[in-house]
Amino acid sequence: MSSTASSTSDVYAVSRAEAQSYYAGLHSAPTLLYRTGKEWSPPSGPEAQCRLKELREVFDHPITTVWNNDLGWRVVKVLDAHTIPFTTVDVVRFKMVEVDEAPEDEEDTDKETVEANKPVVSPVTIWIGVFPESTSATAAHDAAQDILALLKDYQITDVDVDFRESFYMCEAGPRLLKPVSVDDPLIDVVGPLTPTLGLHISTKARPDAGGTMALYLAQGGGSEKLFGLSCRHVLIGSKEANNDYVYHPSAPRKNVLLLSNRDITDLVNSIEINITGHSTAVKNYRKEIKGFEEREKGTNAGDVMEAKAARIEAQALLDDVEKKIDALRVLRKQLNNDWNRLQNRVLGHILRSPPISVSVGRHRFTEDWGVFEVDRAKLGDGFQGNKIDLGTKLTPEEFKKKCFALGDANWEFTYPEDRLLPLMGIIPDNALRTPNMWDSDGEPCLLVIKNGNATNTTIGRANGVFSIVREYFTDTSIDQTSMEWVIINYDSKSEVFSKPGDSGSVIADIHGRIGGMLTGGSGKTPSSDMTYATPFWWLLERIKVNGFPNVHLGVVT
Structure with a gap:
C-alpha cells in the first residue's frame, strides 16, 4: 500500500480547523481530508460553536437505482486508478443540527423563524474513507474530479464527494437463565446469561475473544437439531488457514462457548x-x-x-x-x-464454516459465516426461540418515541409486554433498498435494531444505498472488496449502533423482520459511524447450498 501523506503545503488541503471540525457531531470524530461542494465557513463570534452533523440515509435519489448495479464498482475503479488506499465507500447525507434546538412545543415562534431554524440536509455525498496519513489532498481532488465526471454519465450532477480518514473494522456447565422482568433484582446484569438473541459467545480455542450469535436455526428435514449462526471471524481465528471447515466425527470438536473470559x-x-x-x-x-x-x-x-x-x-x-x-x-x-x-460454558460445536470470501456472486456480498450445533439442554427452560431483548436502557415510552410512534408516520411500533421482540420473516432485497415506511417528516426510513455483545440493544437507520468496503491483507493477493448493507447511527445524541464485539449480531426491523448479520463497522475510532452487514435473504441461500438444504427459522421451543 502506497502512502503519500498530505501536507499543509498541498494546494487542495483543507485548513486544520475544517479538517477537525467539519464532521463535528459524528461519534468517531473522523478527520476531513478533502471535499467538493460549497465553501466552508468557520464558526464566528465570541461564543461560536461548530454546527453539529448527523448521518442520514439515502433512499429517494437517482443514485439509488444505479449504484448497487454498476456505478459503485466504477467508483472503485476510479479510486484504484488513482492508487487511493480506501477502506469504505458510502453514500449518505448529512443533517445539520442546531447546537441549541428550540423546544418542539413552542407555540409563539413565527413561521419565518421556524423555517430559518429548520435543520439543513446536505446533498447526497459519496463518502470515501481512507487510512490516516495515506492520501494527499491532491490525490483525493484528482480522484474526486474523475468521480464527478463519471456521475455525469448517469445524468447525476447534484452529488458531492468527501474523503475522510477512517478504518474498516471486523472484530471479533450451568444452564442459561430465564429472561427477567424489569422489577427483578437481576435486571441490570442477567442479560448475558439468558438465551435471548445477542448471546455472547466465544470459542474454546480463543476464550479471550468474544462475539455475538445471530440467530437460532432449525435443521429441518425431520430433525429436531438446533443450530446457531454467527460470523466465521467470531468462530474461527484469523491465524487459522482460511479453508472450508467441515466437522468430522472422528476429529476433535471446535467448541463454541457461552461468554468469553472478558x-x-x-x-x-x-x-x-x-x-x-x-x-x-x-x-x-x-x-x-x-x-x-x-x-x-x-x-x-x-x-x-x-x-x-x-x-x-x-x-x-x-x-x-x-x-x-x-x-x-x-x-x-x-x-x-x-x-x-x-467446559461448563460449552454451548455446542462448529459444524460448517466456509472460507471468508468477498465479492461473492453477482451481488458481490461478503461470505463470512459459520453454523454450529447448539446443545438444547444448555438453553434451559427460558428458551423462547428467536427473540431480541429490547433491554432497559430506554423505557417503553422512550423506545416507542424513537420509533416515531408519536409522529405523522404511517406505521407504528408495538412494544412487546415482556420486552422480547419476536423475529418473524425476512426483509426482501427490494424492501432493503426501497422500504414502504416513512418517518415523522415524511422521508423514507427503515428503522432497525440489534442486540450485541459490545453495545447491547441499539436502534439504527438502514441506508437504501449499499456501501463498498475493502480489507487489506499483506499475505494474499485476492480482491478484498465487497458490497455491504449499511446501518447508520440513529442520531448524534444516541449511542453508536455497534462497536467491535458486536460482529455476528442479527439486525432486524422494528416489525421483527430479519435484515442481515452484522460483520463490521467503520470510523476513526472503535465507535463506528457506519455499521455493515450481509443481507440475510442472501445469507440464508448460501447456508442452504453449503450443507444445510432444509434449514429454516421455524425454531421449536
Whole structure:
C-alpha cells in the first residue's frame, strides 16, 4: 500500500480547523481530508460553536437505482486508478443540527423563524474513507474530479464527494437463565446469561475473544437439531488457514462457548458495582430508620404517627434492597463456581464454516459465516426461540418515541409486554433498498435494531444505498472488496449502533423482520459511524447450498 501523506503545503488541503471540525457531531470524530461542494465557513463570534452533523440515509435519489448495479464498482475503479488506499465507500447525507434546538412545543415562534431554524440536509455525498496519513489532498481532488465526471454519465450532477480518514473494522456447565422482568433484582446484569438473541459467545480455542450469535436455526428435514449462526471471524481465528471447515466425527470438536473470559470478568464487575450501590442504600435506610425510631419516642402524637409511617416505609425499602443484594450475591457465587470453567460454558460445536470470501456472486456480498450445533439442554427452560431483548436502557415510552410512534408516520411500533421482540420473516432485497415506511417528516426510513455483545440493544437507520468496503491483507493477493448493507447511527445524541464485539449480531426491523448479520463497522475510532452487514435473504441461500438444504427459522421451543 502506497502512502503519500498530505501536507499543509498541498494546494487542495483543507485548513486544520475544517479538517477537525467539519464532521463535528459524528461519534468517531473522523478527520476531513478533502471535499467538493460549497465553501466552508468557520464558526464566528465570541461564543461560536461548530454546527453539529448527523448521518442520514439515502433512499429517494437517482443514485439509488444505479449504484448497487454498476456505478459503485466504477467508483472503485476510479479510486484504484488513482492508487487511493480506501477502506469504505458510502453514500449518505448529512443533517445539520442546531447546537441549541428550540423546544418542539413552542407555540409563539413565527413561521419565518421556524423555517430559518429548520435543520439543513446536505446533498447526497459519496463518502470515501481512507487510512490516516495515506492520501494527499491532491490525490483525493484528482480522484474526486474523475468521480464527478463519471456521475455525469448517469445524468447525476447534484452529488458531492468527501474523503475522510477512517478504518474498516471486523472484530471479533450451568444452564442459561430465564429472561427477567424489569422489577427483578437481576435486571441490570442477567442479560448475558439468558438465551435471548445477542448471546455472547466465544470459542474454546480463543476464550479471550468474544462475539455475538445471530440467530437460532432449525435443521429441518425431520430433525429436531438446533443450530446457531454467527460470523466465521467470531468462530474461527484469523491465524487459522482460511479453508472450508467441515466437522468430522472422528476429529476433535471446535467448541463454541457461552461468554468469553472478558465477558465473565465484566459481568462479575457489574454485579460488584450493583452490590456496592445497594450497600450504600442499605446504610442510608438504616440510618433513617434509627432517626424515625428516636422520633417515635417523643410526646407529640402527630409527630410519632408520622415517624412510624416513615419508618415502616423505609423498612420496606430496606428489605427490598437487601433482597436485591442477596440475589446478586447468589449470582456472583454461581459465576465464580460454575461459569469460570470453560467446559461448563460449552454451548455446542462448529459444524460448517466456509472460507471468508468477498465479492461473492453477482451481488458481490461478503461470505463470512459459520453454523454450529447448539446443545438444547444448555438453553434451559427460558428458551423462547428467536427473540431480541429490547433491554432497559430506554423505557417503553422512550423506545416507542424513537420509533416515531408519536409522529405523522404511517406505521407504528408495538412494544412487546415482556420486552422480547419476536423475529418473524425476512426483509426482501427490494424492501432493503426501497422500504414502504416513512418517518415523522415524511422521508423514507427503515428503522432497525440489534442486540450485541459490545453495545447491547441499539436502534439504527438502514441506508437504501449499499456501501463498498475493502480489507487489506499483506499475505494474499485476492480482491478484498465487497458490497455491504449499511446501518447508520440513529442520531448524534444516541449511542453508536455497534462497536467491535458486536460482529455476528442479527439486525432486524422494528416489525421483527430479519435484515442481515452484522460483520463490521467503520470510523476513526472503535465507535463506528457506519455499521455493515450481509443481507440475510442472501445469507440464508448460501447456508442452504453449503450443507444445510432444509434449514429454516421455524425454531421449536
